[in-house]
Amino acid sequence: MNVLTNVSLGQMTTMKIGGNTHFFAEAATPNDVVTLYKNAVRLQQQVFIIGGGSNTIVHDEGFGGLTIKITIPGFEVISEDVASTTIKVGAGESWDEFVARSVDMNLSGVAAMSAIPGTVGASPVQNVGAYGQEVADTFVSCTAYDTQSDVITQLTWDDCQFSYRDSIFKNVAKGRYIILDVTFKLYKSAPTPPFYAALQSYFDRKHITEYTPRLMRDATTEIRADKLPDPSVYPNAGSFFKNAIVENWVYNNLKQTSVSVYCACA
Numbered sequence: 731m732n733v734l735t736n737v738s739l740g741q742m743t744t745m746k747i748g749g750n751t752h753f754f755a756e757a758a759t760p761n762d763v764v765t766l767y768k769n770a771v772r773l774q775q776q777v778f779i780i781g782g783g784s785n786t787i788v789h790d791e792g793f794g795g796l797t798i799k800i801t802i803p804g805f806e807v808i809s810e811d812v813a814s815t816t817i818k819v820g821a822g823e824s825w826d827e828f829v830a831r832s833v834d835m836n837l838s839g840v841a842a843m844s845a846i847p848g849t850v851g852a853s854p855v856q857n858v859g860a861y862g863q864e865v866a867d868t869f870v871s872c873t874a875y876d877t878q879s880d881v882i883t884q885l886t887w888d889d890c891q892f893s894y895r896d897s898i899f900k901n902v903a904k905g906r907y908i909i910l911d912v913t914f915k916l917y918k919s920a921p922t923p924p925f926y927a928a929l930q931s932y933f934d935r936k937h938i939t940e941y942t943p944r945l946m947r948d949a950t951t952e953i954r955a956d957k958l959p960d961p962s963v964y965p966n967a968g969s970f971f972k973n974a975i976v977e978n979w980v981y982n983n984l985k986q987t988s989v990s991v992y993c994a995c996a
Contacts, residue, residue: 731755731762739797740788742780744847744961744968748788751778751797758801758822760882760910763875767908770796779908781822781849784961784968785856800851802910805831816870818913821851825858833943837916839868841946842929845954847961847968851909855899857892861950862926866892868914874907882910895972921946928953 733755740748753775757763770777776795780786804820805828815837819828825848829840842861852858853865854872869887876883885907891898899907921941923930932949933941959966976984 731757731765733766733796737797739778739780739792742797742799743783743786743788744965745783745787746965747790749790749792751793751795753796754799755796756799756801758803760802760873760875763798763800763802763908763910764880764882766796766798767875767877768880781852782824782847784847784852787967798908800849800908800910802851804911808913813919814915814917816913816915818911819850820911821849821909823850824848825850825853829947832914832916833947835916836918836943838919838921838943838946839863839914839916841921841943842926842950844947844950850912854890854892854897854909854912856895857897859895861929861953864892864894866890868916870913870915872912873910875910876907878906894975 733753735753736750737754738749739751739754740746753770755762755766757766767777776793778793778795778797780797780799801822802820803822804818805823806818807815808818809816815835817832825846826844828850829844829846832839833841833844840863842863843858843865846858846860848858854869858865866887869890869892871887872885872890874883874885875881885898889898891902899909921943923941925933929946929949932953933939933945938945958968961968
């Protein structure tokens with residue numbers, strides 16, 4: 731576990747802009763996370779946690795503390811029955827590679843979230859979602875380092891307080907927990923309609939009436955490729971829009987207007 735100095739933080743993001751971090755280290759194990767964090771606190775250094783670097787914008791002046799990049803690996807089937815498979819995944823694993831692997835196992839539940847950049851550990855933070863699926867649909871629990879009480883703990887679905895693109899990690903407990911692994915329950919049954927409008931339109935155009943996780947992944951990947959540039963080719967922040975949530979009376983008033991509203995979120 732090496733601690734480096736003056737490392738480009740901007741180059742660790744999908745936007746590829748911004749300054750350096752004063753200190754930088756990769757954490758490949760839970761013990762690395764705890765050791766690095768506690769040493770930073772002892773030296774009165776601020777800590778910034780990064781995964782895949784999507785949805786992250788770095789100031790030109792960079793970051794004056796310690797940046798910890800979570801690279802914890804792992805993919806373990808921890809239980810299975812006739813209907814489902816429960817898998818524990820390291821926080822440093824690529825989200826899309828996890829989705830691809832689940833599709834290879836013919837499991838349903840996350841295929842519509844294909845081609846989303848970032849790591850598995852970041853996925854519960856904003857309850858990542860796309861095309862009618864979200865992390866909360868299959869999330870069972872996560873292991874996290876509680877920096878406040880200095881313990882490694884388990885957080886359940888209820889603990890995380892998921893809502894639309896939100897969780898405890900973004901609000902009341904922001905900065906408190908560092909996620910180490912995430913456990914998902916995926917399903918052996920085929921995906922069933924109704925599907926998100928863009929997916930259903932794709933299936934209708936191709937006259938697809940029998941659905942599999944592979945078809946869901948292929949459809950999602952193609953749709954996203956048409957809408958968003960690949961951040962590995964053209965640096966970008968991806969799709970970070972949220973649908974507006976309004977009172978029923980506002981929604982009904984909008985329906986009665988002739989104004990067309992375009993939403994770019996997926």
